[in-house]
Amino acid sequence: METIIFYVEGMSCGHCAKSIQGSLEQLEGVWHSDVSVVDKTVKIMYEISKIDIKNLIKAITDTGYQVIAYN
Secondary structure (H helix, E strand, O other): OEEEEEEEEOOOOHHHHHHHHHHHHOOOOEEEEEEEOOOOEEEEEEOOOOOOHHHHHHHHHOOOOEEEEEO
């Protein structure tokens, strides 16, 4: 199990958070996601053998938000 934090631009409300969280949690290999509109972060716990960072970023950008950094 790995944990990654993405810094995301464009989130401004609870609906934004739910949209991103819903998109991520549909992906095989994602165990949990926590979205903070205040901190502009998305914390994801995932199984590295089932999904890679590129697909996590795509799930976020496909909902209309921009990943600006991650660690």
